[in-house]
Amino acid sequence: MKNPSTLTCTRLLKCSISLGVFAATNLQTLLARLLGRDSRGTCVVLDYHSLPPDQRTRFAEQLDTLLQLAEPIDVSTDIQLRSGVRYAGVTFDDAFENFVHQALPELEKRNMPATLFVISDALDKAFGPAGCAERVMSLEQLRSLPTGLISIGSHTATHPMLPLLSESEARMELVQSRKSLEERLRRPVLTFSFPFGGFSQRLIELCREAGYKRVFTTLPVLAFTDPSEFVVGRVRVDPTDWPLEFRLKLAGAYRWLPAAFAFKRKIVSCPILRPFFGRMGQGARSLSRIRELSSR
Incomplete structure (x- = not known):
């Protein structure tokens, strides 16, 4: 495990490089405008996980920053980016119970859509590494989520590293999790996010065969550069991100x-x-x- 000083240095290095990417992108946009060309619309999908009570204020500040700098979108729907507009989508992996108590009220206050990726076999159980496990939402809590604001996606049945499984095991994780969630929630489940960000071309094909319409990775690239995009990248964010760090991620500057x-x-x-x-x-x-x- 890296010590705090090493992690801080790594974050500073990434932030510095991303600042350069951000500056270069803005210069390119400015030149395009001077030449009378429309800059293309861009979208970044944010990837949250847990939200402890002591981080709610910082999370709320991040949502306010998002509203200032981008137009929020529902990443589970068909998306057509307008020229010159910056978009951002919010997703949460694992469906921890603190989403209901901490994140949902802030999202509802701003009428901001989000997608929640659920581990179907972990409902109402503690999930996570030993000593750091957190409780996952119950079926009743999932059913109570506002359907017009929160969409549900699959995060497999047991949260394995899919590339390490056999093809039949991986297929079962993909199919059973979707089937279980749809039957219990009585709503369509058409999106999927890869646990640990682990995926391959064959796993992408298995996702198509399982009936998913869109899958999400943890690669911090710009999203929806193609309206029919099936594999969508996301950038990992946390409420503990520095304000500049979060703004750069929101701008897609970590895409390098x-x-x-x-x-x-x-x-x-x-x-x-x-x-x-x-x-x-x-x-x-x-x-x-x-x-x-x-x-x-």
Whole structure:
């Protein structure tokens, strides 16, 4: 587990690069306007998870920022972006009970739509790592959600890492979760989000076969660049994000990350450089062990 100072440095680095992307994008938009060209509409889908009571105020501030800088949309519906308009959609994974008590009132106050991705076999149970588990909403709470504001999607039946399952196991997770939710909630479930962001081309095909109309990843790319887009990217956000960090995510300025991750994988997998990265990893682990022992 990374120490807080390392995490802060990583966030600062990502924020700095994203600030450069944001500046370049604004310059490009300005030049387009000077040339009499319409800038295309853009959309970012936000990916929330849990919302503890002590973070509700910051969450409300983020929603206000969203309303100032973008037009909220329901990501479960057909979407056609208008030129020059910035859109944003809100999603929540896991359907934790604190959504009802903390997030829903703030969404209703602003009449802001959201999509909730539910783990069908986890209803009314504690879910999460040992020591950090949180209670998932009950069936009654799900049924009580305002249908005109909150749409329901599937997040599998048991929240596995789908790429690690056999094809038959993955298909069962996709089909059974949708069937279970539709039968119990008596409303259509046509969207899906991949647990841990893990997906493959074959899993996307299985989602189509299972009857989903749209699936969501955790790749922070711009959404709905194609009106018929089936695979939609999202950017992970938390109420604890710095204000600048949140604004940059909302602007789509973190969209450089997938390319950076792909480049890093190529570098690390290079046969010539692999021994070097292996030594770096051993050194980092040794340093971590020394710090651990010295702190006792």
